[in-house]
Amino acid sequence: MIRFAQKEDMSSALRLIQELADFENEPDAVVVTENDLIRDGFGPNSIFHCLVAEDEGKVVGMALFYPRYSTWKGPTFHLEDLIVTQSQRGKGFGKDLYTAFIAYAAEKQVKRIEWVVLDWNTHAMDFYKRSGAAVLDDWKTVQMDEQAIAAYVKASH
């Protein structure tokens, strides 16, 4: 069963987020807390939406997304995380979450959906392409973290 997450699901969501970080060999990268997820995902100022896959009363996966904006096309959605817990993979939960996310995007009439994929993950890329998505080869992501932001601001004074 796929449904929108409630506040009570955020401990499960954090467990999935940590599981993904462990899998990507970045076990210490998660600084977000359950309370942060509750603050940022619910209420009038919520920043993200979250769908969860539930099996026998337990959350086994989630799709977390939020609005973005294309200055060419208009409102879009960004799929930040699509995670299924290791022991429950291969049972269709990931596909169901993906489909529910896309159906919601269609319902909201966004102009595009978008996400990123690691370039060695050919299995995922093939799946995305088969579903009608395009993998863009000519764009690179650029990031400046909190420390670099502070250093830049200090240097620019």
Place this chain on the structure above:
Amino acid sequence: MIRFAQKEDMSSALRLIQELADFENEPDAVVVTENDLIRDGFGPNSIFHCLVAEDEGKVVGMALFYPRYSTWKGPTFHLEDLIVTQSQRGKGFGKDLYTAFIAYAAEKQVKRIEWVVLDWNTHAMDFYKRSGAAVLDDWKTVQMDEQAIAAYVKASH
């Protein structure tokens, strides 16, 4: 002078957006209208923020950004467009917009700022790296447009 955009600036913003589309050889890609930008950039449900560079009373550049969310770090900003009109390049407006955006990100205490760059644009990448940003080589952008979303939803029924 750098300041936050007002509704009245959206005709200038659209001109800059179209100029960038022309530059990227996609002159017909812009379907957003001035009214869309006003609807999406202002009021209680605004999706994006926009800084403009003004010179002698005219808008010569803009930095358009919006909130995103890292499930590891928390709230972040995404810089969607940083545009300076062709005739006014090389005068420091781009740097001023970039600095104002980063200062605002610091003020809002976001955990990260992020954007994308075309992989042949080494000049821009060098500038970003010198400013303290990291260019990620291992992530690819995936997009599904409106038509593909509709086709996927239809096929999944």
